[in-house]
Each structure stands twice: as structure tokens, then as C-alpha cells.
Amino acid sequence: MFEENYAEARSLKNNWTSLASTVGCIYVQVTDKELVVRPHKFIGWLINASDLDLKQHIDRSRITKVEKKGKAFPCYHEVSITHLDDAGEAHELLVGVRHEKEFLEALGQKMRNG
Numbered sequence: 001m002f003e004e005n006y007a008e009a010r011s012l013k014n015n016w017t018s019l020a021s022t023v024g025c026i027y028v029q030v031t032d033k034e035l036v037v038r039p040h041k042f043i044g045w046l047i048n049a050s051d052l053d054l055k056q057h058i059d060r061s062r063i064t065k066v067e068k069k070g071k072a073f074p075c076y077h078e079v080s081i082t083h084l085d086d087a088g089e090a091h092e093l094l095v096g097v098r099h100e101k102e103f104l105e106a107l108g109q110k111m112r113n114g
Contacts, residue, residue, distance in 0.1 A: 002029065004103070008076055009026045009093060011094075017053045026038070034059055037095060
């Protein structure tokens with residue numbers, strides 16, 4: 001299991017959602033069954049009202065690709081997560097975490113140099 005309280009994330013659902021900056025506003029959790037990405041309550045109302053597509057419970061079996069992207073901000077490592085929705089359509093979510101190695105291990109990915 002993995003948990004990080006002050007992460008960042010961007011949904012690449014459309015141009016609007018990909019522009020949003022949520023540094024320090026996102027809670028990320030990886031369990032045996034799912035990846036949870038959601039805003040903190042103090043800012044969640046604004047993120048949800050802005051329709052930024054950042055309240056997600058993704059079944060791990062629907063994750064098709066996990067890719068390291070590099071540093072997003074001085075203390076965040078950005079990881080791209082591609083997953084399928086109920087209709088089989090692919091969506092990409094960028095998640096910035098401080099503990100990249102632990103995050104990737106929780107998702108079942110091996111750390112690769114590069």
C-alpha cells in the first residue's frame with residue numbers, strides 16, 4: 001500500500017484539465033484493488049467545481065500503462081498513468097509524488113533508470 005497526502009495531479013482529459021495546477025492539493029493512495037486520486041477537502045470544492053477530473057478511483061486491473069515522466073516541480077516526480085474507463089476508452093492522468101520509487105512499487109512497477 002502507498003499513501004501520499006500532498007501530491008499533485010493533472011488529468012489529460014481535455015485542454016482545460018491539463019492546464020490546472022494542483023501542487024500540494026491531492027491525496028494519492030494505492031491499495032491492492034485501486035488507485036485513489038482525490039483533492040483535499042479544503043480545496044476540493046474548487047477543484048470539483050472546476051471539473052478538473054481529479055476525483056478518481058481507478059481499478060488497478062484497468063491500468064494499462066505506467067510511465068515515469070521526470071521531475072514536475074523541485075520535489076515532485078511525475079508519473080503518467082493510462083487507464084481504461086467502463087466503455088474501454090483510454091484516459092491519461094499525471095500524478096506528481098515525492099516518493100516515486102514507493103509509488104511505482106505499490107503499483108507493481110519496477111524502477112528503471114532513465
